[in-house]
Amino acid sequence: MAPRWKGKDAKSKKDAEAEALKEPISVHIAVQAEQLDLLDKAYFGQPVRNVAKDMYWFQLTLEEAFYLCYSLKCLKINRGADTSPLNDEELWHCFNSKKQAFSFYYKAYSHLRMKNWVVRSGAQYGVDFIVYRHHPARVHSEYGVLVRSQDNDDDDVNGRLRVWSDVQCTTRLLGSVAKTLLVLYVNKNGHSDGSPLYLENYAVEERTISRWSPEQCRERSL
Amino acid sequence: MAPRWKGKDAKSKKDAEAEALKEPISVHIAVQAEQLDLLDKAYFGQPVRNVAKDMYWFQLTLEEAFYLCYSLKCLKINRGADTSPLNDEELWHCFNSKKQAFSFYYKAYSHLRMKNWVVRSGAQYGVDFIVYRHHPARVHSEYGVLVRSQDNDDDDVNGRLRVWSDVQCTTRLLGSVAKTLLVLYVNKNGHSDGSPLYLENYAVEERTISRWSPEQCRERSL
Numbered sequence: 136m137a138p139r140w141k142g143k144d145a146k147s148k149k150d151a152e153a154e155a156l157k158e159p160i161s162v163h164i165a166v167q168a169e170q171l172d173l174l175d176k177a178y179f180g181q182p183v184r185n186v187a188k189d190m191y192w193f194q195l196t197l198e199e200a201f202y203l204c205y206s207l208k209c210l211k212i213n214r215g216a217d218t219s220p221l222n223d224e225e226l227w228h229c230f231n232s233k234k235q236a237f238s239f240y241y242k243a244y245s246h247l248r249m250k251n252w253v254v255r256s257g258a259q260y261g262v263d264f265i266v267y268r269h270h271p272a273r274v275h276s277e278y279g280v281l282v283r284s285q286d287n288d289d290d291d292v293n294g295r296l297r298v299w300s301d302v303q304c305t306t307r308l309l310g311s312v313a314k315t316l317l318v319l320y321v322n323k324n325g326h327s328d329g330s331p332l333y334l335e336n337y338a339v340e341e342r343t344i345s346r347w348s349p350e351q352c353r354e355r356s357l
Numbered sequence: 358m359a360p361r362w363k364g365k366d367a368k369s370k371k372d373a374e375a376e377a378l379k380e381p382i383s384v385h386i387a388v389q390a391e392q393l394d395l396l397d398k399a400y401f402g403q404p405v406r407n408v409a410k411d412m413y414w415f416q417l418t419l420e421e422a423f424y425l426c427y428s429l430k431c432l433k434i435n436r437g438a439d440t441s442p443l444n445d446e447e448l449w450h451c452f453n454s455k456k457q458a459f460s461f462y463y464k465a466y467s468h469l470r471m472k473n474w475v476v477r478s479g480a481q482y483g484v485d486f487i488v489y490r491h492h493p494a495r496v497h498s499e500y501g502v503l504v505r506s507q508d509n510d511d512d513d514v515n516g517r518l519r520v521w522s523d524v525q526c527t528t529r530l531l532g533s534v535a536k537t538l539l540v541l542y543v544n545k546n547g548h549s550d551g552s553p554l555y556l557e558n559y560a561v562e563e564r565t566i567s568r569w570s571p572e573q574c575r576e577r578s579l
Contacts, residue, residue, distance in 0.1 A: 261526020281522075295523060298515045300503075302485020304523075308530040 162200040162212065165190045178253040178270060179203060196256060197230045198244035199235060205331055206245060227331040236282075236292040238328035239339075243282040243319045246339045254280075261308060263293070266317070276315040277345070279309040285322040285340065292321070306346050316344045383524060384422040384434065387412045397480040400475040400492060401425060416499045418478060419452045419459060420466035427553055449553040458504075458514045460550035460559075465504040465541045476502075483530060485515070488539070500539040500565070501531040507562065514543070528568050538566045 163183065166174065171191050174180055179197040179202075195203070203210035204226055211220035221229060231237045240263065247254045253267040255276070262279035284292045296302050296318065309316050322342040326333040385405065388396065393413050396402055397438035401424075402417040417425070426448055433442035443451060449538045453459045462485065469476045475489040477498070484501035518524050518540065531538050542562040548555040 188410065245526060257363050257522070258525055259529075261522050261524075261529055263522060293520045294516050295520065298517065300479070300485060300515065301517060301526075302483075303480055304526055304530055307481075307483055308526055308533075311530075311533065 148255045154240075161197065162195040164193050164195065166193050167191070175271075178255075178267075197234055198241050198254075201226060201230055201241055201331075202245055203247060206248075223297055231328060236284075238323075238334075239282050239284060239292045239321045242321050242334055242337045242339060243280065245334070246319065247280070260314070261305065261311065262316070265314065276314060279289040279305070279314045280319060281305070281316055283320050302344065306344055310346055318342045318344060383419065384417040386415050386417065388415050389413070398492075400477075416464045419456055420463050420491075421478075423448060423452055423463055423553075424467055424470060427549060428470075445553055453550060458506075460545075460556070461504050461506060461514045461543045463500065464543045464556055467556070468541065469502070482534065482536070483527065484538070487536065492540075498536060501527070501536045502539045502541060503527070505540055505542050507542040524566065528566055530570055540564045540566060 159242055164180075166261050167189060168191070171182065171193065174193055175182075177185040179199050180193050183192040183194045200210065200212060204212060212226060230241075234240070244254055244264065247264070249282050253271060254264050254268070255267070255271065257263050257265045257279055259265075260279050263282050265278040266278045266280060266330045267274055267276045281295050282292050283295065289295070296305065318341075320342070322338040322340065323333070324336050324338055326336045379493070386402075389411060390413070390548075393404065393415065396415060397404075401421050402415050405414040405416050422432065422434060426434060427445050434448060452463075456462070466476055466486065468476040469486070469488055475491065475493060476486050477493065478500055479485050479487045482501050485504045486502040487498040488500045488502060488549045489496055489498045503517050504514050505517065513519075518527065528538050540563075542564070544562070545555070546558050546560055548558045
C-alpha cells in the first residue's frame with residue numbers, strides 16, 4: 136500500500152508528497168557499491184532498503200551529513216537536481232532550521248568523532264547518541280550520550296536530566312544494557328550559532344554518571 | 358563510622374546534625390506491633406530497621422502522611438515532642454515548603470489511592486510513583502506513573518517527557534519490567550495551592566503511553 140498523502144484530488148496528493156520530501160529529517164544519498172562499502176567501513180549512515188539498478192540509497196543523519204561536508208570535505212549537498220551545491224554556511228543554516236539545537240548536537244557529534252568514537256543515534260535507548268569503540272558490527276556500544284548546554288539553563292538543549300527521576304530512569308536503562316551515561320556539556324562561550332566557524336570556540340565538558348551501590352562502596356570499617 | 362557532619366568543633370557538628378534532622382524529606386513515626394500490622398495491611402509506608410524496645414520506626418512519604426492526616430483523619434503530626442499537632446492547613450503549607458510541586462504530586466497520589474490502587478515511590482524505575490492492584494507482597498506493579506501539569510508548560514511539575522528521547526527512555530525501561538507508563542495530567546483549573554480545600558477542584562486526566570511496534574501493527578494487506 137502506498138503512503139496515503141492528505142488531499143482531495145490526485146494533484147494535491149502529489150503536492151503533499153513533494154512537500155514532505157522537501158523537508159527531510161535526514162539526508163538520503165544515492166551511492167554505488169564502492170561508495171557503499173566506504174561509507175560502511177567509515178561508520179557513516181545506514182543503507183535504506185530501496186535499491187534502484189546498481190544504485191543504493193544511503194541514509195545519513197544531519198550530523199553525519201554535515202561532518203562529511205564540513206569536516207571531511209568529501210560530500211556536496213544540493214537542494215534539488217538542478218541547483219548548485221550548498222556551501223558550508225548555507226548548509227549550516229539549513230540544518231539549524233531543520234533541527235532545534237543542531238549546533239549543540241553537531242558540536243557533541245564532531246567532538247566524539249574526532250576522538251575516534253563511532254557515533255550512532257541513541258533513539259533506541261532514549262539518549263541522543265550511542266558510541267562504539269570500533270565498528271558496530273564488532274563491538275557493543277559503551278556509552279549512551281546526552282547533550283546539554285552550560286550557557287543558560289532556560290536555553291537548554293533538550294531539558295534532560297533536570298530532575299532525579301530522569302537521571303534514575305536513564306542510568307537504570309543504560310545500566311541494564313551495559314552502557315554508561317556520558318553527558319556532554321556544550322558551552323558556546325558567548326558565541327552564536329550564526330556560522331560553523333564559531334564551532335571551534337565552543338567548549339565541551341565530559342561527565343559520566345553511573346549508579347552508586349551502597350553495599351559495594353561501604354567502607355570496610357563498618 | 359558515624360556520619361561526618363560538617364563543622365570544626367563538636368558543638369557545631371551537633372548543631373549540623375540537629376539542623377539536618379529538623380528538615381526531613383519523609384515522615385518517621387514510632388508505632389507498636391499492632392499499628393505496624395495495620396499500616397502494612399493498608400499498604401502505607403515502610404518499616405525502618407532501627408527498633409527501640411517494643412517500638413518500631415515507620416517511614417511515610419509526604420504524600421502518604423498527608424493522606425493519612427487529611428483524607429483518612431487517622432494521624433496527627435506535630436513538629437516536636439512538646440508542641441500541639443499541626444492542623445490540615447499548617448501541614449499543607451509545611452509539606453508544600455518541603456517538596457516542590459507537592460500539591461500536584463499529592464493530587465495524583467490521592468487520585469490513585471481513591472481508585473484503590475496501592476501507590477509506592479517509583480524512584481527505582483525513574484518515575485514518580487508505581488501502582489499495584491493489590492498488596493505489593495502479592496502482585497507486581499502494573500503502571501509507572503509520571504505527574505505533569507496541564508496549566509502552563511513553563512510551570513511544569515518536573516519537566517519530564519518534553520523530548521522524544523525521554524519518552525523513549527521511560528517507555529523502554531518500564532516495558533522491560535512489564536509496566537506501562539501512565540501519565541497523570543493535573544489541572545488546577547485556576548486554583549492556587551494555598552489551601553488543601555482547593556484540591557477537589559483540581560482535575561486529573563489519565564493517559565497511558567506504550568511502544569508501538571510497526572511489525573505487529575502493520576496492515577494485513579501489505
